Amino acid sequence: MVSVSLLSGQGAVSRIYQQHCAVCHGAEMRGGLGGSLLARDLIHGDHPGTLARIIREGLPDDGMQAFRNVLSEEEIHALVVYIREGRAAALDDRGPRTARQDEGVFETEEHNYRLEVVAETAGEIWGMDFFPNGDMLFTEKEGNLRILRTDGRVTDSVANLPPILHHGQGGLMEVAFHPDYEENGWVYLAYSEPLAENSRRTQTTVARGRIVDHTWVDHETIWRAVDRFYTTARHHFGTRIVFQDGYLFFTIGDRGDRNEAQNLASPPGNTFRIHDDGRIPQDNPFVDHPDALPEIWSYGHRNAQGMDIHPETGVIWQTEHGPRGGDELNRIRRGRNYGWPVISFGINYNGTPITELTEKEGMEQPVIDWTPSIAVCGIAFYTGDRFPKWRNNLFVGGLAAEVVHRVVLDGDKAVHEEVILRNRGRIRDIANGPDGYLYLAINLTRNQRGSEIVRIKPAD
Ligand code: HEC
Known part of the structure; x- marks a missing residue:
């Protein structure tokens, strides 16, 4: 998300910086009367709370005035994002070491690996899950549900899928097997469903069905919003599905209407729990709340597109797209409010502030705040045995x-973070293969279109 243009004048925050800070810290933050804000080690550190406090209260002994009477809290917050973006761009090798490609071997802290492309498709792969026999079922957002055989062949789409409208960020998104698939044959899909034939109004819907003779049969809608929540917005559909103890959890994004995320009476911006x-x-947190949707499990989410369950603790973890800055890793707890848009570490894409607050009583703090945003998407805890030192680590994809x-x-804490892959494409989904390898669904970019599925294998 970091772009150099942000430093050279795009967006309101850049103007605030140029007007109030550039005279001492330099037009490009490299310093002047005041020190460089891009230095690897800032004197006071670069915690967002510290940066905000210095701007607010100044450093009178060092010659920096307080800006509390000049700038609003929102503007101070926007400047913090701006400084963090600049620092990330300047210190690109800061923090986790970039994996290095050397004769196809990527060297990382714990394991060296190779990437193996197992399939390429023309569509935009969104979700994937494995049959017990090792075949993979995957979605393409355009509305295709395909099978990748263990011999590498990719089938045509399963026939007879329900109506799906592919527009903007919507289309056929998540796919998940019921944990007892071998007994009951249920496959679950989440997709943007048109309100009626030829309607451009959609909402995220969850359905299940069975695949018999490469055809979708026994279709049942599992969850659907009431008609008035179908909108023409083309973004923030969510969604991921996970199962736990007979319950199904799924997410819907705010559909671009951020205040809905705080409204318990409407579907956008929530995590849901249903059978x-x-x-x-009947033990959901808001069943006795007169106005709330009883299926809500947690709320105040912007657009969660990654979800997995910790293999040992059973805790549900979720990644949520922030705006400009403020991507989040959250630990999902019953009935909790995750704060969007009241609190956020991010700002609007055009550099204008969203909120002055990064925390508030009664609202959850993210376990990780990625500012600048990486555009967090699919996640998976590694559960295989091919990479013993990666077991139970969380792998997070960035678009x-x-x-x-x-x-x-x-x-509850993230104690270490490492980038293990860079510049291969937009990482949409991550999954554990039954073969113990880690699988990535990658949407290719630049002049290439389409997607690939790759697996990460140990390099001996
Ligand atoms: C009159 C000059 C002046 C202006 C204007 C000014 N600063 Fe500073 N700033 C300083 C000085 C001097 C320091 C002391 C430490 C140093 O030299 O970096 C400092 C320190 C800081 C630090 C701490 C750096 C560290 O290494 O810990 C931050 C962050 C900072 N300024 C941000 C800002 C921002 C954002 C603005 C605009 C809102 C701003 N400053 C405006 C002079 C200025």
């Missing part, structure tokens, strides 16, 4: 930044 057949659990991060968690 695997669509019934609403815009074209990265895969490895995150080491200790309880």
Whole structure:
């Protein structure tokens, strides 16, 4: 997400910087009367709270005035994002080491690996999951549900899918097998459903069905919004699906209407918990709340497009797209408010502020705040045995930044982070293969279109 143009004048925050800060810290933050804000080690550190405090209160002994009476809290917050973006662009090798490609071997902290392309398709792959026999079922946003055989062949789309409108960020998105698929045959899909034939109004819908003779049969809608929540907005559909103890959790983004994320009476901006057949659990947190949708499990989310369950603790983890800055990793807890858009570490894409607050009583803090945004997408805890030192680490894909991060968690905390892949394409989804390899669904960029599925294999 970092672009040099942000430093050279695009967006309101850049004007604020040029007007109030450039005279001492330089037009490009490299310093002058005041020090460089791009130095690897700032004197006071680069924690966002510290940066905000210095701008607000100044450093009177060093000759920097307080800006509390000059700038609003929102503007101060926007400047913090701006400084963090500039620092990330300047210190590109800061923090986790970039994986280096040397004769096809990527060297990372714990394991060296090779990438193997197992399939290429013309569409935009969005979700993937594995049959017990090792075949993969994957979606293309355009509305295709295909099977990747273990011999590398990719089938045509499964026939007879429900109506799906592919527009903007919507289309056929998530696919997941029921944990008891071998007994019941259920496959779950999440997609943008048109309100009616030829309607441009859509909403995220969750359905299940079975695949018999390469045809979608026994279709059942598991969750659907009421008609008035179908909108022409083409973005922020969410969505991922995970199963736990007979329950199904899924997400819907704010659909571009950010205040809806705080509204318990409407679907956008929530995590939902339903039974695997669509019934609403009577122990959900808001069942007794008169106005709330009883299927809501957590709220205040912007657009969650990654979700997985920790293999040992059973805790649900989620990645959520921030605006400009403020991508989040969240630990999802029953009934909690994740704060969007009341609190955020990000600002609007055009550099104008969204909110002055990064925290508030009663609202959850992210476990990781990625500022600048990497455009966090699919995630997976590694559960295989091919990479013993990666077990239970969380792998996080980034779209815009074209990265895969490895995150080491200790309880509620992220204790270490490493970039293990860079510049291969937009990482849409990550999954554990039954073969113990880690699979990536990558949307190719630049002059290439289409997608590839690659697997990460140990390099001996
Ligand atoms: C009159 C000159 C002046 C102006 C204007 C000014 N600063 Fe500073 N600033 C300084 C000086 C001097 C320091 C002391 C440390 C140094 O030299 O970097 C400092 C320190 C800082 C630091 C701490 C750096 C560190 O290494 O810990 C930050 C962050 C900062 N300024 C941000 C800003 C921002 C943002 C603005 C605009 C809103 C601004 N400053 C405007 C002079 C200025």
